[in-house]
Amino acid sequence: MNSIDIAGPQIAVLLAAGLVLLIDSLAPQQRRLLPYVALLGLAASAAWTTSWVSRDDYQVAFDGTLSLDKYAVFFYYLFAGITATIVLASIDWVNREGRGQGEYYALVLTAAAGLMFLAASRDLITIFLSLELSSIPQYILAGWGKDEKSSEAGLKYLLLGAIASALLLYGMALLYGVTGTTLLTEIAQQIQASGDAHRSVLVLAMVLLIAGFGFKMAVVPFQMWVPDVYQGAPTPVAAFLSVGSKAAAFAVVTRIFFEGLGADFLSSDWSNLFAALAAVSMTLGNVMAVVQTDIKRMLGYSSIAQAGNFMVGLAAISVAGDQFTLGASGILLFLAAYAFTNLGAFVAVIAISQKIGSDQIRDYAGMWKRSPFLAVALAFCLVSLTGIPPTAGFWAKLYIFNAGIRADLAWLVIVGVLNSVISAYYYLGVARQMFLGDPAGEEPVRTSPSIGLSLGVATLGVFVFGILPMPLISAAQDAVEIFAPLAH
Amino acid sequence: MELTVLVFLPAVAAVAVLLLPQRYEGYAKYVALAAAVAMLAISLQMFFAFDNDKDGFQFVVRRDWVDVGAFNLQYFMGLDGLSMPLVVLTTFLTVASVLVSFSITMRPRAYFAALLVLSSSVLGVFAALDFLLFFLFWELELFPMFLLIAVWGSGRKEYSATKFVLFTLAGSAFMLVGILVLAFGANTFDIEVLGRSSFEDTILPVRWAFLFLFIGFAVKLPIVPLHTWLPDAHSDAPTAVSVMLAGVLLKMGGYGIIRMCVTILPGAADDYGIWFAAIGAVSVLYGAFVTLRQTDLKRLVAYSSVSHMGVVLLGIGALGTTSLVGATYQMLAHGLITGLMFVMVGLLYERTHTREIALLGGLARQMPLIITGLVFAGLGSLGLPALAGFIAEITVFLGAFQKFEWAVLMAIFGVVLSAGYILWMLQRVAFGPVRHEWDGLADQQHWWEHSVVAGLAGLVILLGVYPAIVMDKIGPAIDHIVLRIGS
Numbered sequence: 007m008n009s010i011d012i013a014g015p016q017i018a019v020l021l022a023a024g025l026v027l028l029i030d031s032l033a034p035q036q037r038r039l040l041p042y043v044a045l046l047g048l049a050a051s052a053a054w055t056t057s058w059v060s061r062d063d064y065q066v067a068f069d070g071t072l073s074l075d076k077y078a079v080f081f082y083y084l085f086a087g088i089t090a091t092i093v094l095a096s097i098d099w100v101n102r103e104g105r106g107q108g109e110y111y112a113l114v115l116t117a118a119a120g121l122m123f124l125a126a127s128r129d130l131i132t133i134f135l136s137l138e139l140s141s142i143p144q145y146i147l148a149g150w151g152k153d154e155k156s157s158e159a160g161l162k163y164l165l166l167g168a169i170a171s172a173l174l175l176y177g178m179a180l181l182y183g184v185t186g187t188t189l190l191t192e193i194a195q196q197i198q199a200s201g202d203a204h205r206s207v208l209v210l211a212m213v214l215l216i217a218g219f220g221f222k223m224a225v226v227p228f229q230m231w232v233p234d235v236y237q238g239a240p241t242p243v244a245a246f247l248s249v250g251s252k253a254a255a256f257a258v259v260t261r262i263f264f265e266g267l268g269a270d271f272l273s274s275d276w277s278n279l280f281a282a283l284a285a286v287s288m289t290l291g292n293v294m295a296v297v298q299t300d301i302k303r304m305l306g307y308s309s310i311a312q313a314g315n316f317m318v319g320l321a322a323i324s325v326a327g328d329q330f331t332l333g334a335s336g337i338l339l340f341l342a343a344y345a346f347t348n349l350g351a352f353v354a355v356i357a358i359s360q361k362i363g364s365d366q367i368r369d370y371a372g373m374w375k376r377s378p379f380l381a382v383a384l385a386f387c388l389v390s391l392t393g394i395p396p397t398a399g400f401w402a403k404l405y406i407f408n409a410g411i412r413a414d415l416a417w418l419v420i421v422g423v424l425n426s427v428i429s430a431y432y433y434l435g436v437a438r439q440m441f442l443g444d445p446a447g448e449e450p451v452r453t454s455p456s457i458g459l460s461l462g463v464a465t466l467g468v469f470v471f472g473i474l475p476m477p478l479i480s481a482a483q484d485a486v487e488i489f490a491p492l493a494h
Numbered sequence: 495m496e497l498t499v500l501v502f503l504p505a506v507a508a509v510a511v512l513l514l515p516q517r518y519e520g521y522a523k524y525v526a527l528a529a530a531v532a533m534l535a536i537s538l539q540m541f542f543a544f545d546n547d548k549d550g551f552q553f554v555v556r557r558d559w560v561d562v563g564a565f566n567l568q569y570f571m572g573l574d575g576l577s578m579p580l581v582v583l584t585t586f587l588t589v590a591s592v593l594v595s596f597s598i599t600m601r602p603r604a605y606f607a608a609l610l611v612l613s614s615s616v617l618g619v620f621a622a623l624d625f626l627l628f629f630l631f632w633e634l635e636l637f638p639m640f641l642l643i644a645v646w647g648s649g650r651k652e653y654s655a656t657k658f659v660l661f662t663l664a665g666s667a668f669m670l671v672g673i674l675v676l677a678f679g680a681n682t683f684d685i686e687v688l689g690r691s692s693f694e695d696t697i698l699p700v701r702w703a704f705l706f707l708f709i710g711f712a713v714k715l716p717i718v719p720l721h722t723w724l725p726d727a728h729s730d731a732p733t734a735v736s737v738m739l740a741g742v743l744l745k746m747g748g749y750g751i752i753r754m755c756v757t758i759l760p761g762a763a764d765d766y767g768i769w770f771a772a773i774g775a776v777s778v779l780y781g782a783f784v785t786l787r788q789t790d791l792k793r794l795v796a797y798s799s800v801s802h803m804g805v806v807l808l809g810i811g812a813l814g815t816t817s818l819v820g821a822t823y824q825m826l827a828h829g830l831i832t833g834l835m836f837v838m839v840g841l842l843y844e845r846t847h848t849r850e851i852a853l854l855g856g857l858a859r860q861m862p863l864i865i866t867g868l869v870f871a872g873l874g875s876l877g878l879p880a881l882a883g884f885i886a887e888i889t890v891f892l893g894a895f896q897k898f899e900w901a902v903l904m905a906i907f908g909v910v911l912s913a914g915y916i917l918w919m920l921q922r923v924a925f926g927p928v929r930h931e932w933d934g935l936a937d938q939q940h941w942w943e944h945s946v947v948a949g950l951a952g953l954v955i956l957l958g959v960y961p962a963i964v965m966d967k968i969g970p971a972i973d974h975i976v977l978r979i980g981s
Binding site: 401423 | 633634
């Protein structure tokens with residue numbers, strides 16, 4: 007297999023991006039086809055991935071910088087699905103906005119390709135390049151709206167993103183300085199070989215890496231941009247940031263720390279660090295979410311709290327023996343469940359705010375009478391975010407908390423459970439408004455077919471994986487098998 | 495296999511009901527009735543096929559379901575002599591509550607679907623033998639119950655529905671912690687295996703887990719002082735929902751205490767038994783006193799439930815074979831008698847549109863059939879011999895007397911009070927001077943009304959004169975549990 011084949015899924019997506027731009031400029035009367043071309047590209051990408059899975063042919067390419075393993079495959083599927091949902095959910099908004107339709111879809115696809123590269127990279131330079139490839143389109147997209155708030159969101163995201171990139175580069179430079187290589191596997195060997203001679207530099211490098219990625223993961227204390235950007239950015243873009251960008255950041259952090267920095271004497275350091283960040287993120291995110299009146303800001307803070315939940319998986323590295331990868335598989339499971347759930351919630355918000363022109367939670371009152379489908383779907387996703395069965399979110403939480411217990415992090419799990427109770431207050435508060443509040447207007451809220459389809463698929467996923475979570479769990483466990491040989 | 499069918503049949507029927515086209519929505523009740531009758535038939539077939547002499551669980555289904563990292567969750571269900579009668583009670587009351595809902599016209603599809611899902615989840619609770627599966631069914635019950643009260647209720651229905659959900663959720667948060675402590679200690683959720691574990695290395699002391707589980711179940715039972723959601727939920731719920739709530743939902747609490755707390759942690763149960771007896775006796779007395787001064791018929795029945803469920807807890811606390819059998823029997827008897835009581839009150843309310851006792855009076859002349867049913871239910875409730883409630887209470891008292899004489903004496907005083915509040919209520923509602931504003935109201939008249947009342951009353955008599963029909967099943971199962979307490 008040649009190297010081009012390895013990058014096939016990304017190339018398919020990038021080709022679709024180019025095609026979208028071409029159609030937009032050469033045949034503007036065919037513009038309504040643009041989202042379908044984008045979807046076709048994503049489908050081709052997923053088909054390409056499937057062809058490897060069926061061949062069971064996993065390798066590394068480009069001198070080991072890009073790895074085609076089950077871990078990458080898991081995220082290829084995830085990102086293709088996320089991006090397809092975002093494209094579907096954007097159609098109405100983009101049509102109404104009118105301008106730059108081709109550019110919008112092209113940017114979304116480019117960012118998606120960047121996310122895919124990120125999941126497959128095992129080399130610091132490739133990681134950085136992939137990160138920028140996905141970030142720069144997202145900076146532009148965040149400022150895509152016509153109003154001031156969107157411009158502010160775009161600028162804020164760009165400036166803070168630049169600082170984060172700089173911190174990340176410092177961290178990578180230090181790592182390179184100590185080990186003399188940028189390949190994660192070689193970094194791990196070098197660290198093993200030199201023992202804890204360079205421990206202090208390594209710890210500094212780790213802190214810088216966590217700070218850089220913490221921005222993308224949206225964990226405390228790198229979360230400042232989140233509420234403003236989520237509120238200001240167009241809602242489909244906010245959904246993309248909250249699901250796609252966050253998932254990719256967790257994917258790459260998990261890979262770097264498990265594969266590159268998994269040495270015994272280091273992992274205890276970063277495990278404690280992640281545990282602390284997890285506890286703070288959950289608590290702060292949830293407490294702040296309680297007082298929000300704007301649903302997009304609330305979802306912003308909730309995504310900070312959820313990132314804290316994912317991070318329990320990273321903190322649980324110290325699980326020994328054959329359960330070594332439990333935390334990592336928990337992260338993947340949680341990311342997938344969260345993708346379905348949060349996309350469902352955001353798509354419902356898109357549909358509702360398009361009709362009623364408001365993001366205020368109080369305007370959601372009585373939504374059940376205006377659109378039973380939207381109200382039930384949104385409520386169900388919020389139930390899943392809380393972690394109440396029978397939803398995918400419940401299994402994700404149970405699984406990752408189990409990993410925490412196995413790693414002797416009972417205190418962190420208790421913090422997590424208490425936080426779930428806090429989160430129930432604001433998640434179910436919205437549900438209560440929708441079902442019991444007096445409707446603000448009589449006019450029914452209708453959904454377009456594209457929104458209905460994406461919301462239906464997301465909610466169905468939450469439900470089906472809530473009853474039969476095993477396929478998702480096995481997929482996550484298979485994906486992290488690549489870390490199993492590193493067990494100590 | 496038949497157990498799986500039984501548990502999921504109502505859920506499938508609920509989907510079928512929801513999928514009915516709008517113009518056929520009037521048929522929703524017939525679909526629901528067909529499903530409920532089919533459930534009853536299946537459960538009766540199982541009841542008679544049940545082998546009383548066999549140890550352990552019957553109709554077992556066991557499949558691997560979810561791999562949660564270090565251990566497996568199973569789809570594991572089965573029935574023993576403790577759960578079998580409760581399952582039949584559930585299917586029977588499902589039929590009854592579908593029938594009493596025949597006059598519902600507001601969104602009938604959603605209503606009957608919710609009722610069926612509720613039935614499915616309660617059956618799941620009684621059948622589940624994997625603790626997490628049990629918990630899932632336990633939580634599932636909240637969704638339909640919330641909607642049924644909040645949408646089809648009356649009065650402060652949203653407040654009551656929310657209160658119900660919040661109380662139960664708070665209890666289940668404790669329960670979940672308890673479950674996880676036990677599961678992580680024994681590396682399994684399998685109730686049979688948990689029952690054999692010694693729990694040496696747990697993240698929290700096992701005693702705490704026991705108390706957490708107890709709190710979760712006690713909210714549902716309910717015990718004083720965690721009972722305040724019950725009168726609100728009852729008074730604002732539609733009749734059928736009151737029947738299900740009093741008839742089977744409360745039993746989930748008592749069942750949970752016996753099946754989980756007592757069976758899995760018999761040592762802790764032995765230590766806390768005296769507290770159970772005390773809380774039980776206080777619930778009986780307090781419930782009875784508060785019932786005395788109720789002016790709303792439904793609240794009266796609701797508070798009398800608190801009193802009756804206190805007897806259950808007293809029976810559990812004594813931890814003897816006789817007292818535990820009595821506690822189980824009390825759950826069945828209370829389910830039928832209070833179910834009938836709520837049906838009669840519902841029929842009255844449908845006609846008079848009031849439940850204020852002060853506004854009613856002399857109805858025996860205007861609605862002889864309904865009043866007959868009400869008097870019958872009342873006599874059952876106060877423990878008249880030859881009816882089910884008498885057998886249950888006498889068994890509990892006999893079983894608990896040696897161990898907790900004082901508690902039994904308190905409870906017996908509560909029973910005396912129950913004669914007081916029931917007879918006084920009947921006197922005010924049924925007898926006395928005729929009030930002419932209630933002239934011309936129809937008596938019990940439809941076939942569905944007759945069949946519900948006759949069916950429930952028949953069972954109350956059957957269990958009152960021939961207790962062996964279920965005692966033979968409950969006895970061996972309880973023996974099994976009590977053996978563990980001794981060891």
